[in-house]
Amino acid sequence: MKGIFRGTTLLVLMWAAGGGAWAAEEISYIRDVAPLFRRHCNGCHHPGKEKGGVDLTTVAAMLRDGRHGPAVVPGDPVGGSLLGEIQGPEPAMPKEGDPLSAAQVDLVMRWIRAGAVDDTPPRVRPVEPPVYRSAPSLTAMAVSSDGRWMAVPGRREVLVFEVAGMTRVRRLLGTPVRVEWLAFSPDSTRLAVMGGDPGVTGEVQVWDPVSGELAREWVVGADTVLGGDWSPDGTRLVCGGADRVVRVLGVGDGLETMRVMPHSDWVFGAVFVDGGRRVVSGSRDRTLRLLESDTGKLVDVVNRDSEPVVRLLRRPGHEEVAFAGSEFRPRLYRAKDRGEGVDPGKDPNFVREFDGFGDGMTAMAFSADGGKLATAGVPAGEVRVYDVGNARRVQTFRGHAGPVYALGFTVDGERVLTAGAEGLIRVFAMKDGQMQTNFCPVEVTGDLARP
Numbered sequence: 001m002k003g004i005f006r007g008t009t010l011l012v013l014m015w016a017a018g019g020g021a022w023a024a025e026e027i028s029y030i031r032d033v034a035p036l037f038r039r040h041c042n043g044c045h046h047p048g049k050e051k052g053g054v055d056l057t058t059v060a061a062m063l064r065d066g067r068h069g070p071a072v073v074p075g076d077p078v079g080g081s082l083l084g085e086i087q088g089p090e091p092a093m094p095k096e097g098d099p100l101s102a103a104q105v106d107l108v109m110r111w112i113r114a115g116a117v118d119d120t121p122p123r124v125r126p127v128e129p130p131v132y133r134s135a136p137s138l139t140a141m142a143v144s145s146d147g148r149w150m151a152v153p154g155r156r157e158v159l160v161f162e163v164a165g166m167t168r169v170r171r172l173l174g175t176p177v178r179v180e181w182l183a184f185s186p187d188s189t190r191l192a193v194m195g196g197d198p199g200v201t202g203e204v205q206v207w208d209p210v211s212g213e214l215a216r217e218w219v220v221g222a223d224t225v226l227g228g229d230w231s232p233d234g235t236r237l238v239c240g241g242a243d244r245v246v247r248v249l250g251v252g253d254g255l256e257t258m259r260v261m262p263h264s265d266w267v268f269g270a271v272f273v274d275g276g277r278r279v280v281s282g283s284r285d286r287t288l289r290l291l292e293s294d295t296g297k298l299v300d301v302v303n304r305d306s307e308p309v310v311r312l313l314r315r316p317g318h319e320e321v322a323f324a325g326s327e328f329r330p331r332l333y334r335a336k337d338r339g340e341g342v343d344p345g346k347d348p349n350f351v352r353e354f355d356g357f358g359d360g361m362t363a364m365a366f367s368a369d370g371g372k373l374a375t376a377g378v379p380a381g382e383v384r385v386y387d388v389g390n391a392r393r394v395q396t397f398r399g400h401a402g403p404v405y406a407l408g409f410t411v412d413g414e415r416v417l418t419a420g421a422e423g424l425i426r427v428f429a430m431k432d433g434q435m436q437t438n439f440c441p442v443e444v445t446g447d448l449a450r451p
């Protein structure tokens, strides 16, 4: 990359000296301009930190209005705010660090004059499934509400199974590097996949699990998306991530309809409540926040500030959410405001808490009717199931050889599926706690293949 960059700079200098002899040399956004912004600007101008209202991580974002209009107007170098900020003997930008060289400024100017063309290559989707030399760590799981489908992530793919016979029916190729969250739409016709490439991008995808087609895809922000939810009518998705942003995305038109930064630290999850009118987001900043889902307006903080929130779930069929934090015990809260003039020491929305795990919680899931809560943690490597109504433990599943990262109930509530670092999906019966079957969701070849 560096070599190409220097080469272009040289060409530009020759062009400048030679009075336009090199004018035909096209400037590429992705090859020449993007690396420059990445190195000198994007630390302060990315979707989680838009200084001056300016995001310089994509061409589309540069064309949007910042505090003083768009940063870039294609074909018109002085029409946007960007060029004026980097030109002159004492340029305002970059705010800290050395100014861009005259050649670099000239390169940006020429790119804008030539129409600010976005030549970012379309992301290539693999056509062949990956080959596995070892079992993949299973970081998420979803079970569809009609009871038919179950999905888990592999490496850059998501595997869809028919629950009835635990047969694999689809491989969805080209999912994010890290999948943090998976969920079927309320009508079970689509699968949302959230995750990203840590420190690079956040990604949200919507797949048709039957045809295997990618219906919609968003690249959001400059860091991983950590969790989200479908709106009850299946038209919107909400998500939160390491860029601290909570977003609502329209599944039909692909538009981002809401975007706010209500938290001061990573957002580990966001769920719809109140029929989709509101959102509860949970963050490492120790708060659950209640927001209007259309405007993002903060209604109230839901909980008393207690511990970082690292996992958040909506309780099906109830206006309640469960979260787990650094104290490793799941806590259940009513998803509502705290009311006028509440003493900050009081916690009026707290419902009850469940047993914790000594060294950390790794997964939790509600049954489809919200009556049971399954939890997993370390060091036990065991999975526990509670009656949500009275927090009493009703079942324990043992035998995992590594941490369990994902859990799911079958829709009838009779079986619990577990998955995690071992790369195995295990199926347990609620009635006797026995494991009925276990399997690796992919074929593993080579030395590390399991017997």
Ligand code: HEC
Residues within 6 Å of the ligand: 037, 040, 041, 042, 043, 044, 045, 051, 052, 054, 056, 066, 067, 068, 069, 071, 081, 082, 083, 085, 086, 092, 093, 094, 095, 096, 100
């Ligand atoms: C260390 C942080 C930082 C870096 C690095 C940085 N900026 Fe900024 N930028 C800001 C801040 C803060 C503002 C808001 C205006 C102000 O305070 O001056 C801003 C504002 C802007 C604006 C909007 C100006 C306006 O008046 O609307 C543009 C355009 C801009 N920056 C471009 C750039 C470019 C291009 C680079 C890289 C060459 C860059 N910035 C690097 C912090 C930064």
